[in-house]
């Protein structure tokens with residue numbers, strides 16, 4: 001198979017991620033959003049599946065092989081959003097997300113952000129000797145320091161300096177209600193320009209923070225945890241220009257592709273389980289019906 005022989009854009013491809021990626025052309029995708037199988041979490045019923053390795057080192061090694069191909073495929077100004085959960089072994093937290101993140105840094109990736117995905121509806125647990133885990137990580141990696149990032153597309157509401165804010169002192173500091181650093185009593189103070197204006201008064205909201213509060217969602221037919229669409233939306237809106245290509249090498253039920261398509265981006269998804277490939281294709285078909 002060469003890149004001329006497979007029509008890979010807007011496709012769900014079946015096979016082992018590392019092998020399929022090896023067939024795709026270099027510098028050809030704008031953005032990667034993915035959630036690989038977690039270590040010893042689930043059986044995805046294929047001989048090549050990642051996640052059931054004998055040791056965490058072997059698991060990390062297999063992920064790194066896939067991500068080395070991802071590095072080759074990603075444009076120089078592309079973004080790579082990696083969601084990973086952790087694992088306890090005999091009561092000892094393995095710290096896998098950070099082990100993988102640090103290994104990726106030593107492979108040449110630049111780590112731009114560690115985002116906490118807070119899950120307000122996370123499964124309750126019976127543990128009594130430690131806090132109940134209700135978060136996972138999303139790491140934002142890039143290949144270079146000049147990369148595509150649309151901060152305006154994912155701004156969030158201001159918290160402190162709205163007209164309803166109780167923090168009158170804070171608002172007065174900047175001038176008056178609906179004032180700006182330029183117009184208020186601190187007009188002319190260069191210290192209050194740019195960053196502070198953006199922080200407190202930007203009409204589209206404040207710059208997105210690193211804790212994302214997004215409930216887990218269900219997709220009836222999938223027997224594994226699927227991405228909430230909202231989570232993928234934030235990554236795609238900020239990290240991929242309109243018309244660009246989003247890759248998910250562990251596509252599962254197809255969430256990344258569905259969101260990419262809905263937001264006017266192209267997609268390519270890979271999964272080693274043919275049933276999940278069909279499930280993803282069916283979801284995409286449903287999307288085009290509406």
Ligand SMILES: C[S@@+](CC[C@H](N)C(=O)[O-])C[C@H]1O[C@@H](n2cnc3c(N)ncnc32)[C@H](O)[C@@H]1O
Pocket residue numbers: 015016017018034035036037038044048049050051222224225226227228249250251252253254255256270271272273276
């Ligand atoms: C956590 S699920 C992804 C769920 C997905 N984010 C969604 O929203 O549905 C991980 C997926 O990786 C697939 N997988 C496991 N090993 C693989 C491999 N070596 N190559 C490609 N896909 C693999 C599994 O079949 C599973 O569908």
